[in-house]
Amino acid sequence: MSRSPGSRRPTDPLKAAEAAFKSATTKPVEGPPKTSSIPGVKETVTLRIDQDVLEHFQQDGRGWQDRINAALRKAVGK
Template sequence: MSRSPSGRRPSDPLKAAEAAFNKATTKPIEGPPKAAAIPGVKETVTLRIDQDVLEFFQEDGPGWQDRINAALRKAAGKD
């Protein structure tokens, strides 16, 4: 809050309250829009899952990451 030259609070408390409210409720400026996902492009992530779940997907050998991805797509309704 800015103070008057005398060091006292502004003479109009309503204006001061409105300014504080506007500062607190103004939507921040957003950065550039997020790029749309490109179909078929995969992203490397770190994911913590229970050991027994990991073992379930790894039981059938190579391709376990694709099987996890397929299960997640189905759960997300993206299949």
């Protein structure tokens, strides 16, 4: 029994790779955003950022977390 050259693989490798990438990088559908019960409440989180980025925001002293927050707000368009 002979096989045709394309019969060893059931799918095109490029299409399979693109589908795998899309499924791994597609943001899952989420429900409505959570609203805080108190406006302006900040949440404590752990965030890993590059050392040089951290140094950039810390170079002006106190308030570096507020500066990072402002930069992130600007990045998301708020």
